[in-house]
Amino acid sequence: xxxxxxxxxxxxxxxxxxxxxxxxxxxxxxxxxxxxxxxxxxxxxxxxxxxxxxxxxxxxxxxxxxxxxxxxxxxxxxxxxxxxxxxxxxxxxxxxxxxxxxxxxxxxxxxxxxxxxxxxxxxxxxxxxxxxxxxxxxxxxxxxxxxxxxxxxxxxxxxxxxxxxxxxxxxxxxxxxxxxxxxxxxxxxxxxxxxxxxxxxxxxxxxxxxxxxxxxxxxxxxxxxxxxxxxxxxxxxxxxxxxxxxxxxxxxxxxxxxxxxxxxxxxxxxxxxxxxxxxxxxxxxxxxxxxxxxxxxxxxxxxxxxxxxxxxxxxxxxxxxxxxxxxxxxxxxxxxxxxxxxxxxxxxxxxxxxxxxxxxxxxxxxxxxxxxxxxxxxxxxxxxxxxxxxxxx
Amino acid sequence: xxxxxxxxxxxxxxxxxxxxxxxxxxxxxxxxxxxxxxxxxxxxxxxxxxxxxxxxxxxxxxxxxxxxxxxxxxxxxxxxxxxxxxxxxxxxxxxxxxxxxxxxxxxxxxxxxxxxxxxxxxxxxxxxxxxxxxxxxxxxxxxxxxxxxxxxxxxxxxxxxxxxxxxxxxxxxxxxxxxxxxxxxxxxxxxxxxxxxxxxxxxxxxxxxxxxxxxxxxxxxxxxxxxxxxxxxxxxxxxxxxxxxxxxxxxxxxxxxxxxxxxxxxxxxxxxxxxxxxxxxxxxxxxxxxxxxxxxxxxxxxxxxxxxxxxxxxxxxxxxxxxxxxxxxxxxxxxxxxxxxxxxxxxxxxxxxxxxxxxxxxxxxxxxxxxxxxxxxxxxxxxxxxxxxxxxx
Numbered sequence: 087x088x089x090x091x092x093x094x095x096x097x098x099x100x101x102x103x104x105x106x107x108x109x110x111x112x113x114x115x116x117x118x119x120x121x122x123x124x125x126x127x128x129x130x131x132x133x134x135x136x137x138x139x140x141x142x143x144x145x146x147x148x149x150x151x152x153x154x155x156x157x158x159x160x161x162x163x164x165x166x167x168x169x170x171x172x173x174x175x176x177x178x179x180x181x182x183x184x185x186x187x188x189x190x191x192x193x194x195x196x197x198x199x200x201x202x203x204x205x206x207x208x209x210x211x212x213x214x215x216x217x218x219x220x221x222x223x224x225x226x227x228x229x230x231x232x233x234x235x236x237x238x239x240x241x242x243x244x245x246x247x248x249x250x251x252x253x254x255x256x257x258x259x260x261x262x263x264x265x266x267x268x269x270x271x272x273x274x275x276x277x278x279x280x281x282x283x284x285x286x287x288x289x290x291x292x293x294x295x296x297x298x299x300x301x302x303x304x305x306x307x308x309x310x311x312x313x314x315x316x317x318x319x320x321x322x323x324x325x326x327x328x329x330x331x332x333x334x335x336x337x338x339x340x341x342x343x344x345x346x347x348x349x350x351x352x353x354x355x356x357x358x359x360x361x362x363x364x365x366x367x368x369x370x371x372x373x374x375x376x377x378x379x380x381x382x383x384x385x386x387x388x389x390x391x392x393x394x395x396x397x398x399x400x401x402x403x404x405x406x407x408x409x410x411x412x413x414x415x416x417x418x419x420x421x422x423x424x425x426x427x428x429x430x431x432x433x434x435x436x437x438x439x440x441x442x443x444x445x446x447x448x449x450x451x452x453x454x455x456x457x458x459x460x461x462x463x464x465x466x467x468x469x470x471x472x473x474x475x476x477x478x479x
Numbered sequence: 480x481x482x483x484x485x486x487x488x489x490x491x492x493x494x495x496x497x498x499x500x501x502x503x504x505x506x507x508x509x510x511x512x513x514x515x516x517x518x519x520x521x522x523x524x525x526x527x528x529x530x531x532x533x534x535x536x537x538x539x540x541x542x543x544x545x546x547x548x549x550x551x552x553x554x555x556x557x558x559x560x561x562x563x564x565x566x567x568x569x570x571x572x573x574x575x576x577x578x579x580x581x582x583x584x585x586x587x588x589x590x591x592x593x594x595x596x597x598x599x600x601x602x603x604x605x606x607x608x609x610x611x612x613x614x615x616x617x618x619x620x621x622x623x624x625x626x627x628x629x630x631x632x633x634x635x636x637x638x639x640x641x642x643x644x645x646x647x648x649x650x651x652x653x654x655x656x657x658x659x660x661x662x663x664x665x666x667x668x669x670x671x672x673x674x675x676x677x678x679x680x681x682x683x684x685x686x687x688x689x690x691x692x693x694x695x696x697x698x699x700x701x702x703x704x705x706x707x708x709x710x711x712x713x714x715x716x717x718x719x720x721x722x723x724x725x726x727x728x729x730x731x732x733x734x735x736x737x738x739x740x741x742x743x744x745x746x747x748x749x750x751x752x753x754x755x756x757x758x759x760x761x762x763x764x765x766x767x768x769x770x771x772x773x774x775x776x777x778x779x780x781x782x783x784x785x786x787x788x789x790x791x792x793x794x795x796x797x798x799x800x801x802x803x804x805x806x807x808x809x810x811x812x813x814x815x816x817x818x819x820x821x822x823x824x825x826x827x828x829x830x831x832x833x834x835x836x837x838x839x840x841x842x843x844x845x846x847x848x849x850x851x852x853x854x855x856x857x858x859x860x861x862x863x864x865x866x867x868x869x870x871x872x
Contacts, residue, residue, distance in 0.1 A: 119494055150687045152702040162690035235717035254718055255676065335674040336721050346719060424706045427714070437681050
């Protein structure tokens, strides 16, 4: 029998768990607010005292420094804001190219690593361990100063005359360029690709629903070729020109040029990240239950079919989340480019700090930009991830 | 869980921003106001005191001797230096020729010798210095806070730095931005560099000067920029660039470190003014004058032919100006009384480090221990250079 004597109905306030928890929450939030107040207040006071308020008006001032490679028109009389934009585009280009190369290479190495052939599997292992255990900065220096600047001088370029020239200043490729009046052809090319994708998915859907062969592959390929072909003739027969690199003065002019710095960064980043992607691929494939493969074999599928129909689709579900973080790492690691002279966002941000003397606003801008790039990348890949996950019923 | 934490933190940050926004204004307005008010308060107190004093004087009826008005801070540095027994100098520790460590780990160099000269003049001992290694970015702050007695660290004198950092004493080295090219490149003028690839350190005035001078001449170029200076020269040596650009003294230092220095030349083109000048903190005009006078003394010594070797016998020279400068008894005061120095302090400085020409030749002359650099603008005015100091008399 429980009596009121031993268990009073009202718990004293200093021993009431709910009250204690609430008080603890309030105190800890006050401490956090106080700390942030102090940090931010101190920052604002100092910047005001030094006459450097947190404003971005300086971005309109003339930058005054050169940028070697830019995908939009830039010269040193343009503004700091323009320079930062050039840097952002350079970051995006090298990251996108890096992600593409790293993914292809990573899948290849990951499959090599799983190969039943002893030699191939060991080569994969050596590649992965080499890249995973050496800092990226060291690898970048190795690629840049150890390999790419050791290529022949401009006048002794390795060349396939008329097509490709390789020297220590970069890779120069003969590249098609739109001639005058070539816009019609360019438009038809884009239209052809879009139409082909639409045709492919519609016809494929029809086959799935009706179970009737629609030859979706062949039809869409025909669309892909025919539409641009019409555009080619409609634009007068010669919409494209070949831009051949020619040695003029100190350097080659014309053609598509991949600079030494860009190539070294791309190769360094892609190979480094591909080692991690290879491990992700291996873990993804090994996560597919053995029974699935045995069952596929029992049904009589070929190895390539097992890979593409049974293993990869299931492995993807395991692989995508770690792949996202590898892609984000690659993008962020591209900021190491400043040691080998590729001018991406961070390198140009640092020059801007030096020339405009506005460290804090520029750092905030850089951080916000990287954050935005990373969040955007992970949002897109998370949407894809949701689509390929098991729909559990 | 993490989502909850995220909301909690974002709310906390938002609250603290609000708190700062509400709280910052009053503190911001009171802080400068109190500073402005504080000074007049002290002055009024002094005024009241003087009134009392003058009343006493008129009662006694005797005239007061005229007193030299000395602003606050005058003479404080000399007193502190004498009390500590050493001159504190902000210096470079890794710039060949100007401030670097020799094989015995001693901090030596052209800039250091001016610090030693001041120590010899003030304390009679050239080794009574404390060399504080500072970075390029530290130069302003250590002057503004008065952490060091002088900064002799390869520092270009500009109007902005003079206004913001401290008092610049006297130019000890006339430097300028130049170009380093391969001898067999055939480049001799700025026009020859049209279309060339130029290696440059990023975030420097060098980068801006380069852009301006090429744009003014209507020339195109490609800049390969690096964060750290050694990368600039290794890329240049590998042949990644046709030209390397920086201050001529730095180019000479880099060239001296090449495997085959004779294959490279520094062009006789100068595209910027870089007057390297020791500076002292503002607020003590006596110390400012002392450092200036010591530098003048070293330049005058070269004009008169006084060297560290012959300084004793020069004391009996028939030229009374020389005798006065060296502090021979009975000769005119060159200003040492007002500066609080001993009459022979310049003689001590000269015997400790030699005259200006000796210092220059020690590091950059034909047998210089750092590298060879033509005196050019740093010659005495009598030899067609710019080295011209007020007379010591």
